[in-house]
Amino acid sequence: MDDEYEKLIRRMNPPRVVIDNETCKNASVIRVDSANKHGILLEVVQVLIDLNLIITKAYISSDGGWFMDVFNVTDQDGNKITDEEILDYIQKSLGSDACFISSMRRSVGVIPSTDHTSIELTGSDRPGLLSEVSAVLTHLKCSVVNAEVWTHNTRAAAVMHVTDEETGCAITDPERLSKVKQLLCNVLKGSNKSREAKTVVSHGVTHTERRLHQMMFADRDYERIYNDGSDEAQRPNVNVVNWYDKDYSVVTIRSKDRPKLLFDTVCTLTDMQYVVFHANVDAEGPEAYQEYYIRHIDGSPVKSDAERQRVIQCLEAAIERRVSEGLKLELCTTDRVGLLSDVTRIFRENSLSVTRAEVTTRAGKAVNTFHVRDASGYPVDAKTIDSIREAIGQTILQVKGSPEEIKQIPQESPTRFLLVGLFRSR
Numbered sequence: 001m002d003d004e005y006e007k008l009i010r011r012m013n014p015p016r017v018v019i020d021n022e023t024c025k026n027a028s029v030i031r032v033d034s035a036n037k038h039g040i041l042l043e044v045v046q047v048l049i050d051l052n053l054i055i056t057k058a059y060i061s062s063d064g065g066w067f068m069d070v071f072n073v074t075d076q077d078g079n080k081i082t083d084e085e086i087l088d089y090i091q092k093s094l095g096s097d098a099c100f101i102s103s104m105r106r107s108v109g110v111i112p113s114t115d116h117t118s119i120e121l122t123g124s125d126r127p128g129l130l131s132e133v134s135a136v137l138t139h140l141k142c143s144v145v146n147a148e149v150w151t152h153n154t155r156a157a158a159v160m161h162v163t164d165e166e167t168g169c170a171i172t173d174p175e176r177l178s179k180v181k182q183l184l185c186n187v188l189k190g191s192n193k194s195r196e197a198k199t200v201v202s203h204g205v206t207h208t209e210r211r212l213h214q215m216m217f218a219d220r221d222y223e224r225i226y227n228d229g230s231d232e233a234q235r236p237n238v239n240v241v242n243w244y245d246k247d248y249s250v251v252t253i254r255s256k257d258r259p260k261l262l263f264d265t266v267c268t269l270t271d272m273q274y275v276v277f278h279a280n281v282d283a284e285g286p287e288a289y290q291e292y293y294i295r296h297i298d299g300s301p302v303k304s305d306a307e308r309q310r311v312i313q314c315l316e317a318a319i320e321r322r323v324s325e326g327l328k329l330e331l332c333t334t335d336r337v338g339l340l341s342d343v344t345r346i347f348r349e350n351s352l353s354v355t356r357a358e359v360t361t362r363a364g365k366a367v368n369t370f371h372v373r374d375a376s377g378y379p380v381d382a383k384t385i386d387s388i389r390e391a392i393g394q395t396i397l398q399v400k401g402s403p404e405e406i407k408q409i410p411q412e413s414p415t416r417f418l419l420v421g422l423f424r425s426r
Contacts, residue, residue, distance in 0.1 A: 056282075134345075145361045264318045
């Protein structure tokens with residue numbers, strides 16, 4: 001009955017989307033009005049973020065049964081949104097026809113296929129972990145078509161979409177899937193018996209980044225194993241206080257701005273069962289400021305100091321998970337079976353640890369991004385990068401990011417690999 005009542009309310013008050021390119025001189029203004037429900041803010045933000053739009057300002061109000069959002073957005077180059085395809089997609093995704101069905105797209109024209117098997121992995125992070133996971137999948141004749149890997153606070157999580165090497169379709173044989181789970185669990189456990197490793201195999205379609213937040217939250221990556229204060233300056237400033245007159249808890253966040261920051265914090269508040277009643281977001285400068293007026297889904301503000309600390313820790317973790325540590329390497333080449341396994345093996349052989357990775361396959365092309373750092377904690381050696389690029393292909397692997405991540409060494413010590421020309425020859 002509750003579900004039918006919700007549908008009736010939505011039919012009587014359909015969502016309304018207004019996109020204004022005149023009011024603000026440097027951003028498109030998107031206003032969304034709708035009947036309120038838990039999680040609706042996340043769904044709206046998710047649609048905008050999946051289109052790779054930058055949210056520079058936001059005003060949220062959802063007190064009572066009505067929800068109103070105003071977003072100032074630009075494209076990646078800081079321009080207003082004028083592409084008719086994108087404007088039409090926003091209208092359809094957030095308007096009355098969509099009923100706020102969660103966006104499953106990463107960008108315009110790219111829709112995840114259901115013809116794959118989804119593998120979710122959580123476990124202890126260590127150098128070479130992605131290489132070992134990729135090698136197991138290659139050995140089991142599984143082809144990785146898409147993957148996203150996050151690491152944070154000694155933990156690792158990955159969502160990988162794989163297909164059968166021979167058929168190019170999802171893997172459905174229960175016995176084979178069981179073997180995949182068993183071998184991957186063994187890799188994830190490694191020598192660490194104190195923390196659980198988990199492998200889940202499914203055929204459903206999920207929003208990868210939302211799922212990674214949920215997985216790392218469930219894995220308690222927000223619990224800091226040690227806190228010597230050395231990283232205090234790098235951490236975001238998160239504060240939670242109770243406004244007793246209005247029965248709200250007020251969450252304020254100050255951190256270095258970056259893409260998808262708003263999505264990450266809203267995602268975590270939603271998964272922690274908090275409702276955002278009002279919010280103000282300003283990310284026009286290098287520092288982002290976010291202010292949320294929240295209550296728990298049961299209607300109460302934050303009740304104890306322990307709960308307050310947990311909210312702070314979880315929001316810090318949500319912000320830090322996507323922070324790109326290390327040197328950024330971009331690989332673009334014709335896709336083939338075992339490509340990810342070969343690339344990550346070369347990284348491992350050169351003592352590089354992958355801190356974050358995004359693997360995509362589009363029209364037979366592999367477009368992969370890796371954030372790597374030296375496994376010993378030192379800056380990445382320039383000679384090591386030169387040798388890796390020689391092995392993989394100078395034009396195939398490009399170095400992005402700041403030059404200070406690379407340590408120059410004067411002596412000549414080029415490392416030669418038997419794998420030189422491996423990618424070019426294949």
